[in-house]
Amino acid sequence: MIFSSFVLLSGRVAAQSGAWEQCGGIGFTGSTDCVAGYTCVYENDWWSMCEPGSAAPAPTPEPTEELPAPAPTPVEDPSEESSSSSSESSSSDSEDTDGAVEPELWSSTTFGEGTFYGDYSLDYPYGILSDGTWPLATGHCSYSNVYDSTPGDSLKAFAVDNYVAVGKYNSYDGSLACGMCVEYESDDPTIGSGTALVVDSCEACAEGDLDFLRQGTGRFDVSWKAVDCPVAEQKLEYAFVEGVSEWYLKMQIRNHKVPVALVELMHNGEYQEMVKGMDNHWIAGSNFTPDNLPPPYETPLKFRITSVMGEVVYDTVEVTPAELSGLNYFTPVTGTKQFVQDSPTSS
Numbered sequence: 221m222i223f224s225s226f227v228l229l230s231g232r233v234a235a236q237s238g239a240w241e242q243c244g245g246i247g248f249t250g251s252t253d254c255v256a257g258y259t260c261v262y263e264n265d266w267w268s269m270c271e272p273g274s275a276a277p278a279p280t281p282e283p284t285e286e287l288p289a290p291a292p293t294p295v296e297d298p299s300e301e302s303s304s305s306s307s308e309s310s311s312s313d314s315e316d317t318d319g320a321v322e323p324e325l326w327s328s329t330t331f332g333e334g335t336f337y338g339d340y341s342l343d344y345p346y347g348i349l350s351d352g353t354w355p356l357a358t359g360h361c362s363y364s365n366v367y368d369s370t371p372g373d374s375l376k377a378f379a380v381d382n383y384v385a386v387g388k389y390n391s392y393d394g395s396l397a398c399g400m401c402v403e404y405e406s407d408d409p410t411i412g413s414g415t416a417l418v419v420d421s422c423e424a425c426a427e428g429d430l431d432f433l434r435q436g437t438g439r440f441d442v443s444w445k446a447v448d449c450p451v452a453e454q455k456l457e458y459a460f461v462e463g464v465s466e467w468y469l470k471m472q473i474r475n476h477k478v479p480v481a482l483v484e485l486m487h488n489g490e491y492q493e494m495v496k497g498m499d500n501h502w503i504a505g506s507n508f509t510p511d512n513l514p515p516p517y518e519t520p521l522k523f524r525i526t527s528v529m530g531e532v533v534y535d536t537v538e539v540t541p542a543e544l545s546g547l548n549y550f551t552p553v554t555g556t557k558q559f560v561q562d563s564p565t566s567s
Contacts, residue, residue: 237270240498242360244268263461267362269499273507319393320427321400321479323529325446327564332428334406334442338435359420360388361398361500362472365459365549375457375475377401377449381414383433387425396528397421398500400479401449404430408440415447448477448563456525456555458537460547461501467515468505469494477559479528486522487513519544525557533557 236253237243243260244252245267254260254270261271366375377399384404386397397418405413411432422431430442459472473480483502484491492513494502504513521537521544535557539547547553 239270241270243270320391321393321396321528323564329443329445330428331443334430334440336432336434336438361419363419376452376454377475380417382416383419384416385420385422385431386418387427388421388423390427392421395498395500396479399474399476401447402444403447404442404444406440406442408438451477455558457552459549459552462548465545466517466541470501470503472501481528482526484524491524527559531559531561
């Protein structure tokens with residue numbers, strides 16, 4: 221299965237899976253037990269994850285009493301107030317991301333060790349399976365269903381030369397590295413140079429290391445620099461897990477030019493921060509955001525999305541409550557916005 225070689229690279233035989241880590245699913249070979257305070261929650265046949273509490277986040281029962289009057293009408297997106305190109309994005313004064321994924325990665329060169337261990341080869345476009353599909357929730361970043369048999373409809377951010385894993389404890393940055401593109405150079409003739417997309421984490425990798433999804437075995441010197449992903453004119457895409465509703469949201473944003481640092485959902489007239497799991501999903505629910513973002517959630521879903529560069533875009537997923545509950549990995553929603561600011565580059 222795609223990305224399974226990443227999981228096996230480090231040779232990890234863990235007694236327990238950590239917070240927000242995979243703990244079950246078809247093809248999963250790790251531990252099905254979670255660390256204290258977390259429970260292995262089934263989401264679909266391909267994916268179970270360690271989430272807080274002693275049970276899966278069940279939908280909050282619909283109130284029997286009349287809900288309080290809603291807060292003032294939600295503010296309008298600033299992006300809708302201008303017809304100029306600046307309506308697509310604006311600068312953010314939010315704090316810089318704490319961790320490994322910083323704008324400096326786009327303007328400086330990182331040196332490390334490159335590796336590849338596995339029995340998988342990229343015989344098919346974008347690394348898809350022989351039947352033309354991507355399996356669900358494989359690799360720590362949980363990417364799936366990014367390839368389309370219709371020419372031009374596949375996600376362009378994934379049209380790269382290689383897929384890589386980065387160090388779980390130094391470069392993965394709590395999944396912020398997921399979907400980041402890197403331009404690499406190596407002294408290995410099999411790998412050579414090119415552009416890769418981060419799709420997984422690697423327990424054995426040191427800071428700066430890249431672990432490639434390639435057939436065979438190799439260890440070599442590598443240097444790389446983060447670059448903007450080749451999204452062209454495509455927009456952001458939203459993939460929701462099966463079982464979402466107006467009482468519980470869990471989604472992945474992919475096909476971004478640069479990584480997404482913050483996602484806020486319009487709720488009772490204000491944008492409120494969603495939480496992000498180690499599996500590269502943004503979550504809102506009574507077990508996850510009980511104070512700032514309790515259910516139920518209004519549709520259509522309005523998001524304020526901040527990139528690692530501090531750029532902000534406003535996007536809306538136009539769904540009704542019934543349509544929302546029917547979404548899953550096989551029915552991703554294409555947004556209307558994309559990050560457009562140029563990233564810093566070395567002089």
